[in-house]
Amino acid sequence: MKKSDLKQMLEKKVLTFDGAMGTMLQRMGLSTSECPEIYNLHNREIVKSIHQQYLEVGCHIIQTNTFGANKIKLQQYGLGDKTEEINRQAVLIAKEAAYGKGLVAGDIGPTGKFVYPLGEYSFEEIYQIFFQQAKALIEAGVDLINIETMSDIKEAKAAVMAVKDAGDIPVTCTMTFQENMRTLTGADPETVATVLESLGVDVLGVNCGFGPDMMIDIIKRMSQVTDSFLMVQPNAGLPKLVDGETIFDLSPEKMAGYVEGLIQLGANIIGGCCGTTPEHLQQIVDKAAEMKPVQKKKISFSKLASARKTLIIGDTYETRTIGGYINPTGKKYLTEMIKSENTSVLCQEAAKQVEAGAHIININLGVDTLDESKVMKNAVLEIQRSIDAPIALDTVNYHAMEEGLKGVEGKALLNSTNGKEDALHQVLDMAKRYGAAVVGLTLDEKGIPQKAEDRVRIAEKIVTAALDKGLRKEDIYIDTLVLTAGAQQDLALECLKAIRLVKKELGVKTVLGVENISHGLPNRSYVNNAFLAMALQAGLDLPIINPYHHNNWTVIKSTDVLVGKDKNAKAYIQWSNINKNTASKEEIEETKEKEKASEAEKL
Amino acid sequence: MKKSDLKQMLEKKVLTFDGAMGTMLQRMGLSTSECPEIYNLHNREIVKSIHQQYLEVGCHIIQTNTFGANKIKLQQYGLGDKTEEINRQAVLIAKEAAYGKGLVAGDIGPTGKFVYPLGEYSFEEIYQIFFQQAKALIEAGVDLINIETMSDIKEAKAAVMAVKDAGDIPVTCTMTFQENMRTLTGADPETVATVLESLGVDVLGVNCGFGPDMMIDIIKRMSQVTDSFLMVQPNAGLPKLVDGETIFDLSPEKMAGYVEGLIQLGANIIGGCCGTTPEHLQQIVDKAAEMKPVQKKKISFSKLASARKTLIIGDTYETRTIGGYINPTGKKYLTEMIKSENTSVLCQEAAKQVEAGAHIININLGVDTLDESKVMKNAVLEIQRSIDAPIALDTVNYHAMEEGLKGVEGKALLNSTNGKEDALHQVLDMAKRYGAAVVGLTLDEKGIPQKAEDRVRIAEKIVTAALDKGLRKEDIYIDTLVLTAGAQQDLALECLKAIRLVKKELGVKTVLGVENISHGLPNRSYVNNAFLAMALQAGLDLPIINPYHHNNWTVIKSTDVLVGKDKNAKAYIQWSNINKNTASKEEIEETKEKEKASEAEKL
Ligand SMILES: [Zn+2]
Ligand SMILES: [Zn+2]
Ligand SMILES: [Zn+2]
Structure with missing residues (x-):
């Protein structure tokens, strides 16, 4: 199935997935010590009959019996070498059942293992596990893939990337939340939506967990930060042990009572998770058939995310800043710390910058003698656990950038690409693949143009290339480059003019390392203040600043009052x-x- | 003669005035104790023959024998009551001589008295003296009036205003300079040019004094600040007493040697003063006839002036500021000082503000119980003697404004008019009459519009009215009005937008009382800094600031570096x-x- 076909269907109607497979298999005799996926080899009729029951009540999409059919999980039953066969058979059964009646989604569940450093598997290893399963499912002919019940965003990332690499079919992805409205490893609904959206999944959402009440809240929060299609597969309430048997407390009628609300909040696909049966789905299908999907309202702000939290960057929000302190240039002590791979000092500086008010932490490890890839990887892994802010990977070593990206749990900013052909394509491909936003510097093979118009021409080239690669416009940031006013005085205004033009003509966000303007002048903060105020008014979205310089905050906080980002000067006061x-x-x-x-x- | 006729002639060729009348009369027997103007009554033929000699050598314009024919001077010979008759007869003699051969300029020289407070005559009294003489000359039929040999700019002002009130014919005005390149009361060439230009004289320049060498320098300096027509009447060198007789040391040939240089520097009219004879003029006329007047290059900057010095306000100059400290609002001590008419405190504050860097001193005496006209008049007279900076008269009491204006020696700024019909016409008429620049507030009968576009509409009305009244575009300043960000947050950006639109659409200068933005907020200087930087970048020309607030200077000095007004950051460093x-x-x-x-x- 083509991605565009699913898109067209979703624009027209609310689709339904099926209900629980596990619950049904247990009803049919599966014991808790058995591998549910072995039924694909030895109890094909049972699996097929469950599919048929869901199709009979009107579900549009059934899921293959492959929730645990990844090599790591199958190995626990001594079935590791049967991974591909189990997945392939599951698809064949589902397709037999669905032929002419519905679509088949290849089901991918979690590995049950954490990615390093929480667990022992590297990102690449987890990726390979999912790639193997996805490849088998796709080759056997599924219409789409559903990655579900993910509780760690990094594992979800590996799964989505693997599926996308395995074949060009639609991919949906849902995660499960704890009672605190966070995934097991801490991501909130906005962050799940932001990260999955950035990875380019076709539908994202929530499944399993604590029943439809909480789903309402989660879908609501997701729909406020993404205009992606949304999907929800609630459990039939909460599981209870009654006479040694797991019972779910929501009746089919009660579950159906949530359908209208979910659709009104933006759900495009509804199905059921643990405890749901064909009886539940019958009610859900009937209810959903009565309704039309709501029109998505376009999200115009930009987003970055840490592992746990989403940062919104937009015209009606207070100005966000990139803390640029972690950069060895001109800092002898920091240079030494980077050289000695003392990442704990970097973590301290990251945390201190966030405390000082920085919203995003830039990581620049540009020390000549360094194995930058190795240090970048470690720095990212450790820094993102020290702070609750997104990170920006600031390097021209694209191998180091990719190693860093593999460690990123949230949605990072790549700082940077530029108008040079190789830089442009390498970085944009990485951004698209890992779900990152990207900064484009307005320079190319010929250097930095003097005239604003020429810088904007490079910016346009970057934006066009990024959009061609499928990046969202909101994820493109242009840096119009600050030169020092001492050495190249005429260019200060060109830089500001370029910001204005970029905002007006290209409509993307802007970044600027403002403090460079005063290099070599006395009383640098005075010049920085004036320039920062001008740049913010010109439309600068993300100033890169040293957040320890108090004067920067005096300008940013004041400007937010003046341009109306800080309503009633509440934050300023x-x-x-x-x-x-x-x-x-x-x-x-x-x-x-x-x-x-x-x-x-x-x- | 119509002003436009003279203008047309001057565009085509260099005109010549005649040479000395006094020198010639002495040759014909006038003794030093005699009144030269009595010859108009009793020695008409002598006067006529002198005119004829100058006409015969080709002078285009002869001057009536009325240099000392004002009532104050004539009274010294007991001829005060013959003032009108002497002037009338002088015109008749000149017209008889000039009929068909040249134009007649009514000559007006100084009264020999200073205007209050240097002398005892009030501005109005001196004005009346000149009005009487000018009226007599014009009624008798002169083609134009030449006010000459003025050594005090305030007396020159009274004379020009009187002539303009007496009749609608061209008026030329020249002043004489000391060896220090200043008039007797201290005005430099730029200031003479600036003030005379603002009074609307048709031709301005320099006469008498220290011979053509110095004239070259003076005309050069004048031509750098004005695009008015220029006029020069040098002496025949320096006077020497030889055998009890006054002799001038420049031969006709030597004087003619200066003509080319003077014309190249922009002189449009050349004549002779003390010691020049028909022989000198013969040479000058022949030389001038060979040349064309040079094209005036348009002066695009604005100017204000103190009694002695001119302040240029323009895009390539460092930012100029209005010191706004002299304003009782919120200042209890200053209010008391104004109430008790303690002008010496005002003088101190004016001087302190200039020392702190202010370029223009605003005078606001808005205390309810005050006789504002009286205090304003005294304040202007005293403050302008304490500082070497132009002043701004800040009042809505237009009688007080006019009383202040009568005391102004340089070129002041009227702060302010607005879009209300009565305010508009009263203040613009005053600006035109007294040669002042004017600030227009973007408010009208309906108050201050919220939208930038509506403020610009009022600004346009003000600019149109000002141009209709004959003000120069460079003398119009628009204040787009700062409201407090605390109370009316949305309007901060409208104010800046209005500045941009005023600069772009109307092309006039802008003024803003920037510090009002932060009223009621904590850490006001932070908000002021950001707003000031934005406003300057938007095109604000003249911020009104409290010059004692150091932070304002940090922004202004830095911004001048950033926008290139301070080349190589020289002033900043x-x-x-x-x-x-x-x-x-x-x-x-x-x-x-x-x-x-x-x-x-x-x-
Ligand atoms: Zn479940
Ligand atoms: Zn003279
Ligand atoms: Zn003379």
């Missing part, structure tokens, strides 16, 4: 209260004036 | 050296980083 002891000379002057006045009154 | 002890937190941070690095090296 709060920040001012915290920064009370930084009273300005103006305040001191005003106090003096008041004192002078009261003195005069005494006379 | 100089200013930074003076302000060394204001090291910013950034510098402190950098020092810390360096210390950390060197510590680490020691370990």
Whole structure:
């Protein structure tokens, strides 16, 4: 099935997936110690009859009996070498049942193992496990793949990437949430949506877990940050042990009661997870058939994510900043720490920058003698566990960039590509593959153009190439490049003009390493302040700053008031209260004036 | 003669005035104790023959024998009551001589008295003296009026205003300079040009004084600040007493040697002053006839002036500022000082503001109970003697504004008019009459519009009305009005947008009381800094600031570097050296980083 065919179907109607396979197999005699997927080889009729029951009640899509059919899980039953055969047979059974009546989704569940450093499997190893299963499913002829019940976003990433590499068919992906509304490894609904969207899944959502009540909340939160198609497969309520048997407490009628709400919140596919039966699905199918999918409202802001939290970057939000302190240039001590691979110092600086207000942490390890790939990989793994902020991978060593990307749990920013042919394609391909956003510098083989218009032409080339590769416009950031006002004075205004043009003509976000402007001048903060205010007003979205420089915050917080990003100056006043002891000379002057006045009154 | 006729003639060729009348009369027997103008009544033929001699050598314009024919001077000979008759007869003699051969300029010289406070005559009294003479000359039929040998700019102002009120004919005006290149009361050539231009004289220039060498320098300096027609009447060198007789040392040939240079520098009219004879003029006329006037290059910057110095306000100059401290709002002590008419405190504050860097001093005396006209008049007279900076008269009491204007020696800024019909016409008429520039606020009978476009519509109305009244575009400043970001947050950007539109669509200068933006917010200087930087980049020409607030200068000096007004950051670096002890937190941070690095090296 082509991705575009699924898209067309979803625009027209709400589709239904089937219900639980495991629950049904247990009803048919599967014991808890048995491998459910062995039925694909030895109990084909049972599996087929379950598929048939779901098709008979009207489910549009059935899932192969392959939830645990990855090599890691099958090995636990001594069936590792049968992985491909089990997947292939499952597809054949489902296709026999579905022929002319519905679509077949190849079902991929979690490995049950964590990716390094939480577990022992490397990202590449987990990826290979999923690739093998996906390849077998796709070659056997599934219409689409459903990755489901994922509880770790990094494992989900590996699975999505593997499926996409295995074949060009639609892929849906759902994750499960704990009672705290986070996945097992901590991602919230916005972050799951953001990361899965960035990986290019066709439908994303939530399954299993704590029943439809919580699903309502999760789908609602997801729909506020993504305009992707959404999917939900609730359990039939919560499992209870009654007389030694697992019972789910939601009746088919009760479950169907949630369908309308879910669809109104944006669900495009509804199915059932644990405890759901053909009776449940009958009700869900009937209810869904009465409704039309709601129109997606276009999400115009941009998003990055840490492992747990999503950062929204948009015109109506307070200005976000990239903390640029982790960069050895001109920093002797930091250079030494990087050379000695002292990642704990980097973690400290990352955390300190976040505390100082930085929203995104830039990682630049540009020290000549370094094995940058190795240090970048470790730095990413450790830094992202130290902070709750997205990271930006700042390197021109694209191997190091990819090693870093393999470690990223959230959605990172690649800093950077540029207009040079090789840089452009290598980095954009990586961004697309790993689900990252990308910064494009307005320079090319000929260097940095002086004129704003020429920089915008390079920006346009970058944007066009990125869109051609399937990146979202919201994930493209242009850096119009700050040169020092001391050495190239005329170019300060060209840089600002380029920002204006990029915003107006290309409509993408902008990044700028603002403090470079004052290099070589005295009282640098004065020049930085003026330039930052101008740049923000010109449309700069993400200033890269040293967040330890207090003056940057005075400008950013003030500008947010002036441009209306900080409604009623609420954040500014709060920040001012915290920064009370930084009273300005103006305040001191005003106090003096008041004192002078009261003195005069005494006379 | 119509002004436009003279203009057309001057565009085509260099005109010549005649030479000395006094020198010739002395040759014909006038003694130093005699009134030269009495010859108009009793020695008509002598006067007529002198005119004829100048006409015979080809002078285009002869001047009536009325240099000292004002009531104050004539009274010294007991001829005060003959003022009108003497002027009338002088015109009749000149017209008889010139009939069909040349034009007659009514000659007006200085009264020999200073205007208050240097002398005892009020501005109005001196004005009346000139009005009487000008009226007599014009009614008798002169083609134009030449006000000449003025050594005090305020007296020249009174004379020009009187002539313009007396009749609608062309008026030329020249002043004389001391060896220090200043008029007797201190105005430099730029300031003479600026003030006379603003009064709307048709031709301005220099006469008498120290011979043609210095004229070259003066005309050169004048031509760099004005595109008005220029006029020069040098003496025949320096006077020497030889055998009890006054002799001038430049021969006719030597004087003619300067003609080419003067015309190349922009002189449009050349004549002679003390010591020049028909022989001198013969040479000058022949030389001038060989040449064409040079094309005026359009002056695009704006100008204001103190009594002595001219301030240029333009895109390639460092940002100029209006010191707004003299304003009682919120200042209890200053309010008391104004109430008690303590102008010496105002003078101190004016001087202190200039020392702090302000380029223009705003005078706002808005205290309810005050006789504002009286205090404004005194304040202007005293403040302008305390500082070498132009002043801005900030009041809505137009009577007080006019009283202030009568005291202004240079070229002031009227702060302000607005889109209300009565305000508009009253203030623009005053600006035109007294030769002032004007600030127009973008508000009208309906208040301050919210939208930038609506403010620009009011600005356009003001600009159109000002141009209709004959003001120069360079003398119109628009204030797009800063409201407080605390109370009306959305309007901060509208104000900046309005600046951009005013600059782009109307092409006039802009003024803004920037610090109002932060009223009611904590850490006001932070908000002010960001807003000021944005406003300057949007095209703000003249911020009104409290010059004692150091932070304003950090933004202005930095912005001048960034927008290229301060080439090679020369002024910024100089200013930074003076302000060394204001090291910013950034510098402190950098020092810390360096210390950390060197510590680490020691370990
Ligand atoms: Zn489940
Ligand atoms: Zn003279
Ligand atoms: Zn003269």
